[in-house]
Amino acid sequence: xxxxxxxxxxxxxxxxxxxxxxxxxxxxxxxxxxxxxxxxxxxxxxxxxxxxxxxxxxxxxxxxxxxxxxxxxxxxxxxxxxxxxxxxxxxxxxxxxxxxxxxxxxxxxxx
Amino acid sequence: xxxxxxxxxxxxxxxxxxxxxxxxxxxxxxxxxxxxxxxxxxxxxxxxxxxxxxxxxxxxxxxxxxxxxxxxxxxxxxxxxxxxxxxxxxxxxxxxxxxxxxxxxxxxxxxxxx
Numbered sequence: 001x002x003x004x005x006x007x008x009x010x011x012x013x014x015x016x017x018x019x020x021x022x023x024x025x026x027x028x029x030x031x032x033x034x035x036x037x038x039x040x041x042x043x044x045x046x047x048x049x050x051x052x053x054x055x056x057x058x059x060x061x062x063x064x065x066x067x068x069x070x071x072x073x074x075x076x077x078x079x080x081x082x083x084x085x086x087x088x089x090x091x092x093x094x095x096x097x098x099x100x101x102x103x104x105x106x107x108x109x110x111x
Numbered sequence: 112x113x114x115x116x117x118x119x120x121x122x123x124x125x126x127x128x129x130x131x132x133x134x135x136x137x138x139x140x141x142x143x144x145x146x147x148x149x150x151x152x153x154x155x156x157x158x159x160x161x162x163x164x165x166x167x168x169x170x171x172x173x174x175x176x177x178x179x180x181x182x183x184x185x186x187x188x189x190x191x192x193x194x195x196x197x198x199x200x201x202x203x204x205x206x207x208x209x210x211x212x213x214x215x216x217x218x219x220x221x222x223x224x225x
Contacts, residue, residue, distance in 0.1 A: 041202065
């Protein structure tokens with residue numbers, strides 16, 4: 001049972017445009033959400049997070065939006081750069097502090 | 112920032128042998144360490160949660176006798192894959208968690224069982 005899903009396995013965006021990565025979850029008890037960037041054979045790198053009491057958090061080119069009623073969050077990257085090309089995972093924190101990861105989205109930013 | 116050292120980065124072992132993977136928080140004390148496994152082009156699947164000085168809690172479907180976890184101190188956790196088989200070949204990642212540092216991930220270990 002996949003509690004955190006990223007329905008787009010891949011996304012291709014032109015350099016300079018906006019990248020929007022989506023994530024859906026099923027457990028209303030998740031209280032904290034994180035986005036990670038990952039390259040093959042490396043550990044995930046933290047990008048940005050959001051608490052369940054907020055609906056938006058911004059850090060430079062990265063903005064995360066949370067819609068609790070829809071159990072949906074999204075990561076916006078603007079402007080997108082070729083160096084952003086990687087696999088992006090969303091993760092949700094359970095009440096027992098476990099991080100449950102989504103299925104991942106491969107982002108390709110075309111020069 | 113916080114750093115978690117994970118060793119080895121890659122290991123090849125023969126079927127039937129055991130392999131130990133170390134996860135060490137270098138500049139902070141981790142109240143909890145998590146072990147994940149990732150198959151190619153798939154998600155990071157949580158295997159187990161360990162707290163210093165107590166037994167690890169395993170996720171459903173993870174064999175605790177096959178994946179031995181030891182959390183001897185607040186800075187070190189080890190995962191031992193016992194009697195490894197080719198289906199255990201995977202990418203294993205640890206994560207150290209603390210109140211001050213949040214979740215910090217190791218760089219991962221590529222295990223290949225031949």
